[in-house]
Amino acid sequence: MSAAFSLITALVAVIALVVISLIGVSAGLSSLFGVIIPYLAIAIFIIGVVWRIVEWGRVPVPFSIPTTCGQGYSLPWFKSAYFDCPHNRWGVIGRMALEILLFRSLFRNTKADLRENANLMYGSAKWLWLAGILFHYSFLTILVRHIRFFVEPIPAFVEILSKVDGFFEILVPTVFLTDVALLAAATYLFLRRVLIPQVRYISLPADYFPLFLILGIAVSGVLMRNVWKVDLLSVKQLAMGLFTFHPAVPQGIGPIFYVHLFLVSVLLAYFPFSKLMHAGGVFLSPTRNQANDSRMVRHVNPWNYPVKVHTYDEYENDFRKKMIEAGIPVEKEE
Amino acid sequence: MSLDKLPKPEQLVSDVNFKHVPDTPWMDTPTKFKEGTFSFPAHPKSLKYLGMANPRDWSPTDADWKLPDDWQDIIIKGIEERLHKYRSFRLFMDICVRCGACADKCHFYLGSGDPKNMPVLRAELIRSVYRKDFTLSGKILGKLAGGRKLTLDVLKEWFYYFFQCTECRRCSVFCPYGIDTAEITMIGRELLNLVGLNINWVLEPAANCFRTGNHLGIPPHGLLDMWDFMADDIETITGVKVDLPINKKGAEILFVTPSGDYFADPGTYTCMGYMMLFHQLGLDYTWSTYASEGGNFGLFTSHEMIKRLNAKIYAEAKRLGVKWILGGECGHMWRVIHQYMDTMNGPADFLEEPVSPITGTKFENSKATKMVHITEFTSDLIKNGKLKLDPSRNDRFRVTFHDSCNPARAAGLLDEPRYVLSQVCNNFFEMPENTIREQTFCCAGGAGLGNDENMEMRMRGGLPRANAVRHVRDKHDVNRLICMCAIDRATLTAMMHYWAPDVSVGGIHELVANALIMDGESERTDDLRGEPLKDDGEDEQDV
Numbered sequence: 001m002s003a004a005f006s007l008i009t010a011l012v013a014v015i016a017l018v019v020i021s022l023i024g025v026s027a028g029l030s031s032l033f034g035v036i037i038p039y040l041a042i043a044i045f046i047i048g049v050v051w052r053i054v055e056w057g058r059v060p061v062p063f064s065i066p067t068t069c070g071q072g073y074s075l076p077w078f079k080s081a082y083f084d085c086p087h088n089r090w091g092v093i094g095r096m097a098l099e100i101l102l103f104r105s106l107f108r109n110t111k112a113d114l115r116e117n118a119n120l121m122y123g124s125a126k127w128l129w130l131a132g133i134l135f136h137y138s139f140l141t142i143l144v145r146h147i148r149f150f151v152e153p154i155p156a157f158v159e160i161l162s163k164v165d166g167f168f169e170i171l172v173p174t175v176f177l178t179d180v181a182l183l184a185a186a187t188y189l190f191l192r193r194v195l196i197p198q199v200r201y202i203s204l205p206a207d208y209f210p211l212f213l214i215l216g217i218a219v220s221g222v223l224m225r226n227v228w229k230v231d232l233l234s235v236k237q238l239a240m241g242l243f244t245f246h247p248a249v250p251q252g253i254g255p256i257f258y259v260h261l262f263l264v265s266v267l268l269a270y271f272p273f274s275k276l277m278h279a280g281g282v283f284l285s286p287t288r289n290q291a292n293d294s295r296m297v298r299h300v301n302p303w304n305y306p307v308k309v310h311t312y313d314e315y316e317n318d319f320r321k322k323m324i325e326a327g328i329p330v331e332k333e334e
Numbered sequence: 335m336s337l338d339k340l341p342k343p344e345q346l347v348s349d350v351n352f353k354h355v356p357d358t359p360w361m362d363t364p365t366k367f368k369e370g371t372f373s374f375p376a377h378p379k380s381l382k383y384l385g386m387a388n389p390r391d392w393s394p395t396d397a398d399w400k401l402p403d404d405w406q407d408i409i410i411k412g413i414e415e416r417l418h419k420y421r422s423f424r425l426f427m428d429i430c431v432r433c434g435a436c437a438d439k440c441h442f443y444l445g446s447g448d449p450k451n452m453p454v455l456r457a458e459l460i461r462s463v464y465r466k467d468f469t470l471s472g473k474i475l476g477k478l479a480g481g482r483k484l485t486l487d488v489l490k491e492w493f494y495y496f497f498q499c500t501e502c503r504r505c506s507v508f509c510p511y512g513i514d515t516a517e518i519t520m521i522g523r524e525l526l527n528l529v530g531l532n533i534n535w536v537l538e539p540a541a542n543c544f545r546t547g548n549h550l551g552i553p554p555h556g557l558l559d560m561w562d563f564m565a566d567d568i569e570t571i572t573g574v575k576v577d578l579p580i581n582k583k584g585a586e587i588l589f590v591t592p593s594g595d596y597f598a599d600p601g602t603y604t605c606m607g608y609m610m611l612f613h614q615l616g617l618d619y620t621w622s623t624y625a626s627e628g629g630n631f632g633l634f635t636s637h638e639m640i641k642r643l644n645a646k647i648y649a650e651a652k653r654l655g656v657k658w659i660l661g662g663e664c665g666h667m668w669r670v671i672h673q674y675m676d677t678m679n680g681p682a683d684f685l686e687e688p689v690s691p692i693t694g695t696k697f698e699n700s701k702a703t704k705m706v707h708i709t710e711f712t713s714d715l716i717k718n719g720k721l722k723l724d725p726s727r728n729d730r731f732r733v734t735f736h737d738s739c740n741p742a743r744a745a746g747l748l749d750e751p752r753y754v755l756s757q758v759c760n761n762f763f764e765m766p767e768n769t770i771r772e773q774t775f776c777c778a779g780g781a782g783l784g785n786d787e788n789m790e791m792r793m794r795g796g797l798p799r800a801n802a803v804r805h806v807r808d809k810h811d812v813n814r815l816i817c818m819c820a821i822d823r824a825t826l827t828a829m830m831h832y833w834a835p836d837v838s839v840g841g842i843h844e845l846v847a848n849a850l851i852m853d854g855e856s857e858r859t860d861d862l863r864g865e866p867l868k869d870d871g872e873d874e875q876d877v
Contacts, residue, residue, distance in 0.1 A: 002359050009478065056428075059421040062637075064673055065744070067506045067514060069772040072746025073699050075714055078753070084772070085746040087699075099510070105435075106510040110768055112438040112798075118347050120444060120801045122768040128435060132510070199434040201355040201449050202458065204480040206471075207432050273471055278511055281429035286422045287512035292746055295703040299677045303419060307638055308385065309645040310544050312653055315624050318545070319554050326555035328623060329581050331653075 003200045010208030014216050014263075021262035025255045033258045034238055035247040041265035048272025053280050062301040064294035067287040069105075073296075087293050099288055103132055128192070135185035138178040139214075141165060142221075145176070149239040171226065179222050186215050210276055213267050220260040230254040335370040335789040337832050346790075347797055350447035352438065360455060361462065361482055365491045367394045370790030373497055373783060376537035381530065383541045384639070388530025394493065399486075405529045406484055410467055412525045413460075417468065422517040427464045429511050430457060436505040436515075441776050442498055445794030450495050453505035453515040459492055460522055493531050496522035498791060500783055501634070501666075502739035502776035519781070524636040532635065536782035540631040543643050547626040548593035554581075554623035560596045561621065564606045571864065573856030576613035581654065582620035586691060588651045589619050591662025591708075592629040594820030595841075601823045603862040604663055604841030611712070611843065614852045615692055615720070619660065625650035628667035629820060633674075634782040641678040644670055647705075648679050658688035659705040663841050665738035665819030666780060668707065672745040676703040693718040707741075709750035709818065712846060716757045722851035727858060727867050728759035731814040731845070734806045735764070736799065736826065737774035738819035748772070751818050751842055758842075758849040763810040769802035777817075779825030792825065793832050800833030807834055815839045 024033050070081025080087060083094040084104075098104040111125035145162050148154045166174035190211050193199050224230045234250040235257060241248045271277070283289065291297075316323065316330055323330050340346060356363050378389035392400050402408065417424045436453040438444060443451040450456065458480075465472035466481030475481070482488065499519040506514035526532060539549035546553055552560065561578055569575050579585060589612070595605040612619055625646040632639030651659055661671055676682065685704040688697040695714045697706045715721050735755060741747035748771050755762055769775050777784075778795030806812040815826055815837050826839045848861045861867055 052428075056421060056425055059418060059424045061421045062419060063677055065422065065514070065517070067503055067512060067743055067772075068746035069507050069743070070746060071748045074710060074747075074750060075695070075697075075699075075717070077717060078713075078749045081746070099512075103510055105508055105512065106433075108508050108773075109435050110438075110508075112352065112444055114347065114350055114352060114444070117344050118797060118801065120798055122766075128433065132433075196434065197353055197355045198437045198449060198452060199432070201360065202432050202434065202437075202452070202454055204432070205478060206480055273469075275429065275431045278429040278431050281425050282511045284421065284425055285429075285512040286425075287506050287514045287517075293699075294673050294676065295671075295700040295705070296698065298681055298702045301677050304678065307642045307645070309642055309649070312624050312646075312649060315545075315547065322553060322555040323623075326558050328554050328558060329583065 003194075003203060006203050006205045007194065007208050009205040010212050013205075013209055014212040017213075017263060017266055018216060018259050021259045022255055024262075025258040030253075030258065031247075031249045033262055034249045034253075035242065037265045038242060038261060039247075041268040045268040045271055048269075049277070049280060052272050052277055053284075056281065056284050060302045061286050061290070062303060064290050064299040065286055066290040066292045068292050072292050086291050087296070088291055092289060092291050096283070096289055100282060103129055106132055127188070131185045131188040131192075134181045135189065138182035138185065141178040142176070142182060145178075149236050150243040152236075152240065173225060175222075175226065179218065183215070183218050183222070186211060186218065190215070206275060210267070210270070210274060213263055213270070217260060217263045217267065220256055220263060224254065224256040224260060228254055228256050230257045335787055337789060337793070337828065340370070340790055340793060340832070343793075343833050346793060347445055347447075350445065352447060354447070355449050360449060360458075363450075364487060365494045367494065368790075369787075371498070371788065372494060372791070373533035373535055373785050373788045376532045376534045380534070380537040380541035381532070384537070384544060386530070386532075386537075387528055390530065394490070399490070399531070401486075401489075401529050405489070408528050409484060409489070409525050412528045413464065413468070416521050416524070417464075420517070420521065422514065423521050426457065426513045426518060427461055427468075430454060430461070430513055432458075433510065435508050435510065436513075439505045439508050440515075441500075441502070441504070441778055441798045442791065442795040445778070445797040446791070450491070451498060453509075453513075456495055456499055456515055457513065457518045459488070459495055460518060463488065489526075489529075489531070492522055493526055496526060497533055497783065500739070500776045500778060500780035500795070502780060503743040504739070504773065504776065507743060507772050520633075520637070523634065527636055533782055533785075535785035536631050536634045539629075540635055540639060540643065543627050543629075543631065547622075547624045547646060548596075549627055549629060549631065550593050550597050552593065552596070552626070557596065557621075557623050557626055561609075564596075564602060564609060567862075567864075568606050568610055571860055571862060572610065572852055572858065574610070574613065574852050574854055576609045578609070579620040581622055581624070583654050585618050585620035585654060586657050587617065587619040588625070588647075588654060588656040588659045589621055589662065590625055590628045590647055590659060592664040592667055592820035593627045594629065594664075594824060595662060596626075598824065600827065600838070600840045600844070600863070601820050603844040603847075604823070606862050607841065607843030607845075607847035608662060608708070610847040610850055610852060611721075614850060615715070618691065620654060620656070622650045622654065628661055628664045628671075630667060630670045631782060633666050633670055640670055640674055644675055645679050647675065648682055651682070652684050657686040659685070660708060660711055661705055662708050663818035663820070663843065665740040665821055667740075667820075668747065669740035669744040671703065671705050675705070690714055692720050707745075707747060707750065709747065709754055709842060712843070713750045713753045716754065723758055723846075723849040724851055725758050725760050725849050727848045727861070728845050729761065730861075730867065730869055731759060732761040732763065732810060732812045733759050733814045733816055733845070734762070734803065734812045735770070736777070736803075736815055736817040736822060737770055738817055738822050739774060739776050739780060741818060742772055742774050751816075754842055754846060755816060758845045763806050763812055765802040765806050769798065775799040775802065777819075777822045777825040777829060779828075780821050784821055784825040789828075793829065796825075796829040796833065799826070800829050803830065803837055804834050807837055813837055816842055816845065818842050
């Protein structure tokens, strides 16, 4: 499948989703798009994610296979890399925290360049790491900011976070830094997918689709906050109704809100069946979450089974005469 | 294919352009079996001996690969079985986001520019089939979900590219989720083996090892001759006649090293180094003819074959009644010893926790497996002042160190070899930081690919390592590339011959033994290779 096909398929799919929600709401299906679909999506998300993680968790880890990225635990005068090559549980927790919170491995990224006379050079390449960090932390901040719609009174940390996020007070209402960062990072991730030949070559519709979906969510969110303003009180009424299991659809919320909500619902429902599950999977990755202690602590394989081996007796039977002639000790002198 | 058939080094990779990808999408780009870039199939006799599937004569360049009629079923069932046995495989099928961070980390990609050598795409070769047959979206949407049917072309592609990966794990250092292509390739090769697709350079050594205890198929009396020959060489050079304990019951330590060390230069010099060291220490140890192989080509075949071949080491330790095991300089051997042996063939409760009889140091990091790496052992000796060393005997060498993939990325053995080197030679220079330690580049001949017919791909894949060696050669006049791996010692020798002809290759314990002052030795004029310790013209004696 060609690169263009992957991109266009995904784009068409997301545009179709936008159109579906617009048509649906204008046809008076606001309780379908405001209540039923969000509930379904959340149910699929929760059940799906739990199911996937349980499914992974049930598969055994037969061998201890950490990738060691530093000096291992050895004799006392060799300083071991406590986090990059952990030898105990605390080290592993540190390694996983660095991986999950700071994208440690991606931070190592380099870019190879082949110059004249078969000369290879490696340059620093931290942009992917930076975009990844910005993308994920902006997403997280935006999620936390959204708590304001679901509870009353609004928790203090949400208020503070929103204050900090809107610190520069550009425009009214304030443009949040994380909105800009998320859009910028997602755009970068999209552009590098299109512009870097190797990445374009490997990209599937499943790589473009979530990007477009998230871009669509972010754009619709910014639009309804800063351009086609929707009535936030009604939105909060709807959200709190959903959250407290007393769903009600207030009249007069602009269609852009339903586009936003529908795209979020699709993202939630799509999540467990997609590569987005890397979020759960990274915790289970055997090359990262095991300690490099396999010579110190025996690792047990639950499905270890006996195999056919060539025993010493069989070996000596093959070579006994020659061994005796050569003066090599044997078990049986014939 | 021999080296002289290849284009000149500067021209070999002139077709590589990282900005260029094929015009056709990868799923529609057929695999070409070009001479010099693939390995020959296994002889049926090796398969029969090991009881493996579908022994026959065939060639990758034939249209008919003589597969069993139900080969698709066999592979699909094989995938299903492994999805339930290996969390690594299952997870790595599911969580890749195709960010491409791994793309230019693979030496085969850097040297060939072939996008299917990008780790992400190598995994997608299987992942696409997994999506089609094992995921809901793939079953419904097929190609739209990135799925594809397992066809003969797909299988041929697997054979080509899973035998174009050395399981070096460099990509897994950079992957944000730790996806390890070695796991994918190991499973890929297991699947290929189910229908009789394998290479001779892996399975002949495996079959030999199963029968005779070593890859080269050397019978016990042959081993004795080889070791005797080395002992004679040692006597010629040092005047000391070393002990040669073989299959000695009740010895304290069993010593196991790759058979590459007995067989061919420059491995033999490292092997002589071990003998001299152990003799000087008066170590109560033994060689074994039955467990005469540290290497394990099962690692390049299947998990079951790892276990079948590895079983000899503990079995022999038990039979001989040793206390613990010491292991020589080898790469993939240490992957197996460190990460698989105890799980597969342990617990080693019949052995004792290793303690150096010379220094009394407990090797706490190997208290379960009871096997110690020779550089751990020697570091401890040097640190405790138990060796008399004259590093100036290695002054002719300007040394750099190649971290072998497995000790570096599967065990974390990085500083032990460097410490030993720092004590036995005076001129040491590191290669650039992106090419050493956990970021080290493979010799491109590991995992069974170090055969002659695959020479073009070896030299291409060797570019990143060779390039770094050329850098220190030009900058610091480096003339000796040290490594602690038998496959390295063989394949890097060819690689240097091609890419950097003035750099020779050797092991750590060769330099240790050059520097080692032995009791009763005659004055040393030659190194272990029989070459003068000093260059011509500067042979005046030290005062």
